[in-house]
Amino acid sequence: MSYPVVIVGSGLAGYNVARELRKLDAPAPLLVISRDHAGLYSKPMLSNALAGRKTAADLVMKPAEQMAVDLNARVLANTSVARIDTAARTLMLHNGEAVVYRDLVLALGADPIRLPLAGNAAHMVLAVNDLDDFHAFARALNGATGGLAVKRVAILGAGLLGCEFANDLLALGISPTVLDLAERALGRLLPPRSSAWLQSKLEAAGASFRFGVAATSVDHHASGHGLTLTLSDGGTIDADLVLSATGLRPRTALAAQAGLAVNRGVVVDRTLQASAAHVYAVGDLAEVEGLNLPFVMPIMQQARALAATLAGKPTPVNYPAMPVVVKTPACPTVVCPPAMGAQGQWRVTEDEDGLEAHFIGSAADQPLLGFALHGKATARRQALAAQVPAALPVIV
The missing domain is CATH 3.50.50.60 (FAD/NAD(P)-binding domain)
Structure with a gap:
């Protein structure tokens, strides 16, 4: 057999x-x-998927x-x-x-990584990690769980998923508030100036960001409609729905x-x-x-x-330089982060149409170790990727 x-x-x-x-x-x-x-x-x-008016079944x-x-x-x-x-x-x-x-x-x-939230509505915080999650999220946005259309969404986490979902909600006319203990958006992938560029474009489109704070509890609003988030700095914000995007x-x-x-x-x-x-x-x-x-x-x-x-031919995996396309149409973004611990510095050029950040290595024979591109500069991703060393080179 x-x-x-x-x-x-x-x-x-x-x-x-x-x-x-x-x-x-x-x-x-x-x-x-x-x-x-x-x-x-x-x-x-x-x-x-929200911007494309896609349902779970459509996907x-x-x-x-x-x-x-x-x-x-x-x-x-x-x-x-x-x-x-x-x-x-x-x-x-x-x-x-x-x-x-x-x-x-x-x-x-x-x-999804779940924050240890207190409050009588902590169980209502949603996360989207699969098709069933997306279906539940879309139903909640349409008011299926409470009868009222959602207008205010709080997103916990300003990383890749948090920024992408913030952009997607804008297409529905929802202006999300993004919360993060970090100091800036996509802080693990982007250099500071690049992060600020992304944040400014998303804010111009209707999103808002609050950094240096995290939600500590989520409760039903005293009015009986919506939710109240208590923050680590003692403040509160109201929302109709809370989406957790704090990583996987x-x-x-x-x-x-x-x-x-x-x-x-x-x-x-x-x-x-x-x-x-x-x-x-x-x-x-x-x-x-x-x-x-x-x-x-x-x-x-x-x-x-x-x-x-x-199939019978042992083959080691290779990782060439692999830029990540961030799905934020309000601010087209591509990032190829330098390897963890890489030695060098970011050099940034920008104009009204885009921003280009290069991570330049300290060693003379490794000039370009990573990059981040925004706006029209994203057209250069293939040319720059060809210059970045492989993350896992071919074994010879």
Whole structure:
């Protein structure tokens, strides 16, 4: 009997590994296990779907049944894994079924980080991390949970998701208030002047920002309509809806229970193999040489490399310079941040049409280590990316 390649997770990472594998190995038995509906959709589209007037149903490109046909695979929807026995190469599902695998690919994704909020309405704070979350968020925006149309939205977090959702809400005529303990927008990705440029454009479009503060509690408003947020500085703001966008944490619990090495994500080598043979991790879950990159381009690099490995040709993943396109049409933005700990300084040029920031390395042979572009300057992303060293270079 030939045991299947089992992929746990039907998101961008899981389905792309399956697709790439099918290009290289058509007959291999394949099983995809998904804890949700297992339909194909693009998770990155969730943070700009409102502007396009997209519903959750609109975002599903193919249902699970069609994916099973396309991939010549068994697809188990609404199914979760209870435990993994790496020695026996067996999964135990919550429904009691035991699945023996040839190779196991963990593409479990990540969960939203939840702030420890107090208050009698803390349970009403929403987060958008999957299609069901987006459906609930869209219904709440339309007043389905309280009968009144939402006018005021507070967003907890001024990082990538917070800024993208703020921009998306503007398309509905909602002027969001973004709160963050940090000093500026996208502070982990952008240099100060670049961050200020993004903030100014979003503010001009109708968003507002408050930095150096965090929400500590969320309560029902005394009037009976809406919510009141109490802030860390003692102040309060009122909102109709609160969206948490404070980051994501890889879903490592199942891997840790199985005895796999776990740090921020599941620790894997350059072939994406975890600390047990025949077990691999991809996507938000994979930590490769200390890098945990929850973006589309790294996931695509991983999918192609892992598919080749699963098809019999061990292939290390490579990360070229991979600029991130921030989905903020009010301020077109592309960033290719320098590596953690890189030595150098930012040099910024700007005019009324755009801003261009270069991170110039201290070493003479490494002049450009990262960049941030806004407005018309985003047209230079490919030219600049070609000058930035690879995050994980090709192994020769």
